[in-house]
Amino acid sequence: MKKKITIDAAVNMxxxxxxxxxxxxxxxxxxxxxxxxxLKSGKKDLTIICNDTGFVDQGVxxxxxxxxxxxxxxxxxxxxxxxxxxxNEGLLEVELVPQGTLAEQVRAGGxxxxxxxxxxxxxxxxxxxxxxxxxxxxxxxxAKAMKADIALIHGSVVDEKGNIFYNQSTRNFNPLMASAxxxxxxxxxxxxxxxxxxxxxxxxxxxxxxxxxEGAE
Amino acid sequence: MKKKITIDAAVNMxxxxxxxxxxxxxxxxxxxxxxxxxLKSGKKDLTIICNDTGFVDQGVxxxxxxxxxxxxxxxxxxxxxxxxxxxNEGLLEVELVPQGTLAEQVRAGGxxxxxxxxxxxxxxxxxxxxxxxxxxxxxxxxAKAMKADIALIHGSVVDEKGNIFYNQSTRNFNPLMASAxxxxxxxxxxxxxxxxxxxxxxxxxxxxxxxxxEGAE
Amino acid sequence: xxxxxxxxxxxxxxxxxxxxxxLGIGLPTMVADYVSExxxxxxxxxxxxxxxxxxxEEHLVEKDLVNAGGQPVTIKAGGMFFDSxxxxxxxxxxxxxxxVLGALQVDEKGNLANWMIPGKLVPGMGGAMxxxxxxKKVIVAMxxxxxxxxxxxxxxxxxxxxxxxxxxxxxxxxVMEITEKGLLLTEYNPEFTLEEIQxxxxxxxxxxxxxxxxx
Amino acid sequence: xxxxxxxxxxxxxxxxxxxxxxLGIGLPTMVADYVSExxxxxxxxxxxxxxxxxxxEEHLVEKDLVNAGGQPVTIKAGGMFFDSxxxxxxxxxxxxxxxVLGALQVDEKGNLANWMIPGKLVPGMGGAMxxxxxxKKVIVAMxxxxxxxxxxxxxxxxxxxxxxxxxxxxxxxxVMEITEKGLLLTEYNPEFTLEEIQxxxxxxxxxxxxxxxxx
Numbered sequence: 073m074k075k076k077i078t079i080d081a082a083v084n085m086x087x088x089x090x091x092x093x094x095x096x097x098x099x100x101x102x103x104x105x106x107x108x109x110x111l112k113s114g115k116k117d118l119t120i121i122c123n124d125t126g127f128v129d130q131g132v133x134x135x136x137x138x139x140x141x142x143x144x145x146x147x148x149x150x151x152x153x154x155x156x157x158x159x160n161e162g163l164l165e166v167e168l169v170p171q172g173t174l175a176e177q178v179r180a181g182g183x184x185x186x187x188x189x190x191x192x193x194x195x196x197x198x199x200x201x202x203x204x205x206x207x208x209x210x211x212x213x214x215a216k217a218m219k220a221d222i223a224l225i226h227g228s229v230v231d232e233k234g235n236i237f238y239n240q241s242t243r244n245f246n247p248l249m250a251s252a253x254x255x256x257x258x259x260x261x262x263x264x265x266x267x268x269x270x271x272x273x274x275x276x277x278x279x280x281x282x283x284x285x286e287g288a289e
Numbered sequence: 290m291k292k293k294i295t296i297d298a299a300v301n302m303x304x305x306x307x308x309x310x311x312x313x314x315x316x317x318x319x320x321x322x323x324x325x326x327x328l329k330s331g332k333k334d335l336t337i338i339c340n341d342t343g344f345v346d347q348g349v350x351x352x353x354x355x356x357x358x359x360x361x362x363x364x365x366x367x368x369x370x371x372x373x374x375x376x377n378e379g380l381l382e383v384e385l386v387p388q389g390t391l392a393e394q395v396r397a398g399g400x401x402x403x404x405x406x407x408x409x410x411x412x413x414x415x416x417x418x419x420x421x422x423x424x425x426x427x428x429x430x431x432a433k434a435m436k437a438d439i440a441l442i443h444g445s446v447v448d449e450k451g452n453i454f455y456n457q458s459t460r461n462f463n464p465l466m467a468s469a470x471x472x473x474x475x476x477x478x479x480x481x482x483x484x485x486x487x488x489x490x491x492x493x494x495x496x497x498x499x500x501x502x503e504g505a506e
Numbered sequence: 507x508x509x510x511x512x513x514x515x516x517x518x519x520x521x522x523x524x525x526x527x528x529l530g531i532g533l534p535t536m537v538a539d540y541v542s543e544x545x546x547x548x549x550x551x552x553x554x555x556x557x558x559x560x561x562x563e564e565h566l567v568e569k570d571l572v573n574a575g576g577q578p579v580t581i582k583a584g585g586m587f588f589d590s591x592x593x594x595x596x597x598x599x600x601x602x603x604x605x606v607l608g609a610l611q612v613d614e615k616g617n618l619a620n621w622m623i624p625g626k627l628v629p630g631m632g633g634a635m636x637x638x639x640x641x642k643k644v645i646v647a648m649x650x651x652x653x654x655x656x657x658x659x660x661x662x663x664x665x666x667x668x669x670x671x672x673x674x675x676x677x678x679x680x681v682m683e684i685t686e687k688g689l690l691l692t693e694y695n696p697e698f699t700l701e702e703i704q705x706x707x708x709x710x711x712x713x714x715x716x717x718x719x720x721x
Numbered sequence: 722x723x724x725x726x727x728x729x730x731x732x733x734x735x736x737x738x739x740x741x742x743x744l745g746i747g748l749p750t751m752v753a754d755y756v757s758e759x760x761x762x763x764x765x766x767x768x769x770x771x772x773x774x775x776x777x778e779e780h781l782v783e784k785d786l787v788n789a790g791g792q793p794v795t796i797k798a799g800g801m802f803f804d805s806x807x808x809x810x811x812x813x814x815x816x817x818x819x820x821v822l823g824a825l826q827v828d829e830k831g832n833l834a835n836w837m838i839p840g841k842l843v844p845g846m847g848g849a850m851x852x853x854x855x856x857k858k859v860i861v862a863m864x865x866x867x868x869x870x871x872x873x874x875x876x877x878x879x880x881x882x883x884x885x886x887x888x889x890x891x892x893x894x895x896v897m898e899i900t901e902k903g904l905l906l907t908e909y910n911p912e913f914t915l916e917e918i919q920x921x922x923x924x925x926x927x928x929x930x931x932x933x934x935x936x
Contacts, residue, residue, distance in 0.1 A: 196882060314590075389633065462589070
């Protein structure tokens with residue numbers, strides 16, 4: 073049911089102008105090979121949803137440096153000076169979202185919810201332009217569900233059906249993004265046969281995963 | 290930090306009129322010993338949040354049969370005829386909630402969200418009396434966060450710090466409820482030393498858990 | 507074959523290899539036994555796992571592994587366990603290819619009622635509203651009438667489980683699709699005449715131009 | 722001790738056995754080194770685990786185990802891994818006893834600004850807004866001034882990270898609590914006079930009746 077495909081075939085699914093979710097946290101648990109192949113492909117005008125834009129030479133940040141990104145939705149861009157420069161020069165649109173809100177928005181997209189009500193950001197510039205909903209006298213920001221055309225994620229061990237085990241701190245946004253995109257491509261550090269993963273250790277069900285590519289060691 | 294307490298000490302924390310969340314699905318993954326002790330205690334006027342009211346002789350249902358429950362919030366009461374009888378005779382208030390909505394409401398309570406927007410129940414009696422929020426032209430029910438005074442949950446293997454592993458299908462509502470109550474009491478099938486559980490297998494962090502009691506084999 | 511077997515056998519033909527499916531309690535559960543050996547479908551169990559397998563032999567029963575009806579089951583290679591939030595993210599989030607459910611009533615607009623009869627039977631909706639609202643394809647599998655009383659209506663008069671969500675109705679009498687024009691009979695069981703099937707149906711049946719015998 | 726060490730040492734005394742704490746990047750991270758051996762605190766790392774331990778020796782570094790700053794760390798016995806949704810359920814849901822964060826500005830009303838200087842520096846808030854909004858106790862740990870410029874204000878003029886959420890400010894000059902009446906100086910570093918401390922503070926300090934030297 074799940075097919076292993078080549079990195080090239082994976083990148084060929086990405087079109088100029090698409091919205092991508094890319095997993096990882098400060099470039100840990102990111103699909104590095106897919107990012108490199110996307111870099112080489114020159115696909116452009118991408119909207120990228122990610123926790124942070126990594127570094128100029130690591131993670132999602134490379135795509136920014138290579139001018140392939142039109143818009144970034146992230147919680148943090150401070151470790152990649154190129155993101156800030158492009159934003160200040162009006163070359164790149166940046167939407168900054170509190171990290172926990174971003175996590176919930178992606179999760180909501182995958183869970184079929186319209187959004188969640190969060191108290192985070194009330195009384196700060198984050199609430200500007202957002203819908204405010206009052207519940208039992210408390211004010212909340214309506215954080216809408218997010219979805220993407222394609223999610224590029226990282227998996228430590230992936231079985232043939234696409235079930236994913238994430239090692240240690242590589243989990244971060246990967247399982248959330250795996251639920252929230254039309255097409256989900258996982259870059260696997262290691263691929264094993266179906267049944268080899270303990271069903272309690274799997275954090276992403278294979279039914280979320282469209283394709284598997286072989287990743288770095 | 291986490292203290293093992295006796296079942297009696299646990300039940301003594303429960304007061305008449307309190308709101309309890311009780312884990313389990315059709316009495317699988319329920320804290321049976323805690324339920325039995327609560328039964329014996331005679332505490333009354335309880336509000337119980339649970340997936341279902343189990344059976345007349347199994348799970349949460351026993352508390353209903355023993356007339357200790359004032360209100361039930363659940364997704365299903367059909368397997369316990371006593372719940373239906375008491376409801377029809379006006380002795381018991383029952384609020385029926387779609388199972389997925391109930392899961393999100395409990396999760397939202399634990400996650401500090403005000404609630405979530407769900408499309409489930411639109412166009413059905415479930416939307417009566419609920420606030421409807423429109424997002425991008427779609428109508429959603431505002432499902433408010435739920436919290437409880439005390440959660441009684443089941444854990445298959447629990448370490449001294451309260452970290453919980455749930456075996457197979459016993460997980461269900463337990464990890465959600467563990468996040469959403471002031472006091473969380475886990476009934477452990479087996480208690481192990483801190484560090485004995487693989488940190489990838491733990492589904493509930495010990496920091497959610499107030500007390501551990503020893504459960505059935 | 508008895509009516510339930512006819513229905514379960516026919517529902518099983520709705521699936522293709524790799525489909526992710528949730529089968530409701532009762533008759534829908536029987537469908538699993540009729541799925542062709544040429545295809546593999548992945549069954550989701552809303553109490554918390556995918557990869558639902560058949561009931562184990564008695565000496566292999568595991569107390570912690572049950573389906574949403576509380577019955578002992580098994581998990582197949584490639585399955586996984588999760589909590590109720592993840593279970594319903596899968597269901598509500600559109601990740602199920604199909605769900606198969608029973609009905610008290612279903613109507614030509616695709617409305618479904620299966621969770622209560624006011625003042626009489628109020629079991630609750632369990633996961634049914636989420637399943638009906640979230641699955642890509644909602645198949646109602648049931649006996650055509652309730653001992654002669656209509657269940658396939660012009661318009662449901664019982665409280666709804668979901669509005670306009672049903673794709674297909676499969677009974678021992680035939681297969682009906684919900685279309686914009688109404689209820690389209692695409693297959694029938696030759697043990698019944700078209701007149702008998704219409705008589706057992708409150709809604710007006712539209713007979714498909716490619717009507718065939720039930721496969 | 723240099724100012725940062727003085728601050729980290731003092732912040733470490735805020736905790737009691739069993740506290741669950743998130744330490745921000747930079748100076749706050751140093752706090753872990755000063756926690757008394759008599760107590761055990763549980764450190765949460767917002768990238769996805771609890772039980773954060775110190776950096777490993779170089780040959781024991783694991784590529785997949787880093788803190789929220791991307792630095793190699795260890796996990797202690799009794800820790801666990803989770804995804805970003807669970808991480809922020811812990812943070813936003815009120816399950817942290819305390820968080821320690823730096824500030825660009827903090828004011829007498831407990832407002833905090835630490836995520837942007839318009840037109841100049843826009844790193845983003847990362848997890849800071851959630852931490853400030855969710856932790857039971859928000860401790861600002863920073864040098865008292867920015868090379869002489871005030872950071873402890875009557876009212877922040879930079880965009881806020883959180884409104885009215887700060888409990889306590891700890892600098893190399895002293896310890897200040899946010900109270901309804903204003904900024905209460907409860908401890909001071911005897912290397913400075915009260916006049917010097919006030920001069921370095923834009924907000925008016927209220928001197929506690931039980932003012933003591935920094936512990």
